[in-house]
Amino acid sequence: xxxIRIIEVKENVLAKNDxxxxxxxxxxxxxxxxxxxxxxxxxxGKTTLLKRTIKELxxxxxxxxxxxxxxxxxxxxxxxxxxxxxxxxxxxxACHLTADxxxxxxxxxxxxxxxxxxxxNVGNLVCPAEFDTGATMxxxxxxxxxxxxxxxxxxxxxxxxxxxxxTKIDVRSVFDFDLAKLEKNARMRHxxxxxxxxxxxxxxxxxxWINFLREKVAEQKK
Amino acid sequence: xxxIRIIEVKENVLAKNDxxxxxxxxxxxxxxxxxxxxxxxxxxGKTTLLKRTIKELxxxxxxxxxxxxxxxxxxxxxxxxxxxxxxxxxxxxACHLTADxxxxxxxxxxxxxxxxxxxxNVGNLVCPAEFDTGATMxxxxxxxxxxxxxxxxxxxxxxxxxxxxxTKIDVRSVFDFDLAKLEKNARMRHxxxxxxxxxxxxxxxxxxWINFLREKVAEQKK
Numbered sequence: 001x002x003x004i005r006i007i008e009v010k011e012n013v014l015a016k017n018d019x020x021x022x023x024x025x026x027x028x029x030x031x032x033x034x035x036x037x038x039x040x041x042x043x044x045g046k047t048t049l050l051k052r053t054i055k056e057l058x059x060x061x062x063x064x065x066x067x068x069x070x071x072x073x074x075x076x077x078x079x080x081x082x083x084x085x086x087x088x089x090x091x092x093x094a095c096h097l098t099a100d101x102x103x104x105x106x107x108x109x110x111x112x113x114x115x116x117x118x119x120x121n122v123g124n125l126v127c128p129a130e131f132d133t134g135a136t137m138x139x140x141x142x143x144x145x146x147x148x149x150x151x152x153x154x155x156x157x158x159x160x161x162x163x164x165x166x167t168k169i170d171v172r173s174v175f176d177f178d179l180a181k182l183e184k185n186a187r188m189r190h191x192x193x194x195x196x197x198x199x200x201x202x203x204x205x206x207x208x209w210i211n212f213l214r215e216k217v218a219e220q221k222k
Numbered sequence: 223x224x225x226i227r228i229i230e231v232k233e234n235v236l237a238k239n240d241x242x243x244x245x246x247x248x249x250x251x252x253x254x255x256x257x258x259x260x261x262x263x264x265x266x267g268k269t270t271l272l273k274r275t276i277k278e279l280x281x282x283x284x285x286x287x288x289x290x291x292x293x294x295x296x297x298x299x300x301x302x303x304x305x306x307x308x309x310x311x312x313x314x315x316a317c318h319l320t321a322d323x324x325x326x327x328x329x330x331x332x333x334x335x336x337x338x339x340x341x342x343n344v345g346n347l348v349c350p351a352e353f354d355t356g357a358t359m360x361x362x363x364x365x366x367x368x369x370x371x372x373x374x375x376x377x378x379x380x381x382x383x384x385x386x387x388x389t390k391i392d393v394r395s396v397f398d399f400d401l402a403k404l405e406k407n408a409r410m411r412h413x414x415x416x417x418x419x420x421x422x423x424x425x426x427x428x429x430x431w432i433n434f435l436r437e438k439v440a441e442q443k444k
Contacts, residue, residue, distance in 0.1 A: 043369045
């Protein structure tokens with residue numbers, strides 16, 4: 001294996017992707033559409049968070065969800081059921097979304113205007129952090145069962161995320177999980193990071209998340 | 223971006239890796255060392271499983287653990303505390319281990335003989351499945367909180383794994399998790415796959431896992 005050659009290709013791919021991402025981000029601003037890239041491990045609750053978010057916001061804004069999956073359309077079906085438009089994007093085995101793939105996915109929504117579009121990225125705490133999708137902001141999810149040490153082990157994800165949603169706080173009592181420790185670990189990677197603990201099942205903490213989205217959607221229209 | 227160029231490089235890397243992996247696997251067989259590659263999402267309980275496994279088996283066999291992490295040595299410290307030798311391998315940002323990296327890690331154990339060596343792969347349900355580490359067998363972990371639908375969404379991981387350990391079954395009552403459905407989904411990807419549900423916290427189901435390891439260690443010495 002010649003590691004140098006691989007790294008060169010990767011650098012070219014990343015540089016090209018960064019340019020595509022900046023262009024897409026500018027286009028979204030012009031369209032007054034807030035594009036949020038949701039990233040997390042598999043099973044952290046991305047789809048469950050989005051389903052409840054859609055139900056709470058669909059009467060006040062137009063929402064779309066771009067579902068990135070290696071395979072299957074399990075999540076897209078769930079999102080449609082919650083009342084938002086959904087486009088399914090199969091990554092063909094790829095472990096992350098690029099800006100180019102995101103743009104192809106967004107084209108699937110046609111000419112309709114959206115106030116808020118979520119990208120549900122591939123469930124992976126590593127690779128999606130390396131590729132700028134062109135989103136206005138990155139939101140990382142971490143569920144209570146995953147443990148409070150994850151920012152130590154997956155630094156880049158926490159560095160590139162503008163906000164952290166701590167999911168499944170309703171099961172906190174059955175896990176050895178220290179929210180203060182997680183906050184400390186996350187802010188070591190990203191000082192001042194906004195952290196919102198919530199349960200999409202019970203609704204606990206959900207209002208802060210919804211208000212955060214309302215504020216960011218309004219900012220994008222300025 | 224020129225996807226064809228990327229794919230070509232990736233194919234070359236994979237072909238070279240497959241050859242390295244086959245060589246390493248043959249060497250492990252010759253050495254009578256069982257090398258098990260443990261893969262899962264972040265926070266599924268790989269380290270907790272290994273700690274209890276080491277405690278239960280360390281008096282009857284010599285065990286080593288190769289800890290692959292993007293950063294930090296949180297897990298290696300935990301493994302040392304449990305009573306096994308441990309080598310920490312930083313992947314330098316990479317989302318998976320290759321056979322070459324595995325071999326470099328194993329060199330860290332020096333000339334001592336081990337009956338059983340675990341690779342604790344990077345927490346990632348996607349990329350590690352693509353790269354043969356040279357392990358004698360692959361064991362995938364899936365924790366109850368992650369959900370029973372994961373084999374539908376991350377097919378390759380289940381296809382390449384010889385056995386599936388379902389972790390954290392002690393919290394089954396607080397999650398909407400159907401073990402029969404998981405088994406069906408996993409065996410759709412890998413017919414006849416061995417599935418062992420357990421809790422490393424309570425010890426429930428652990429005996430089957432320990433006996434499975436005893437049997438495989440014995441087989442490797444034949």
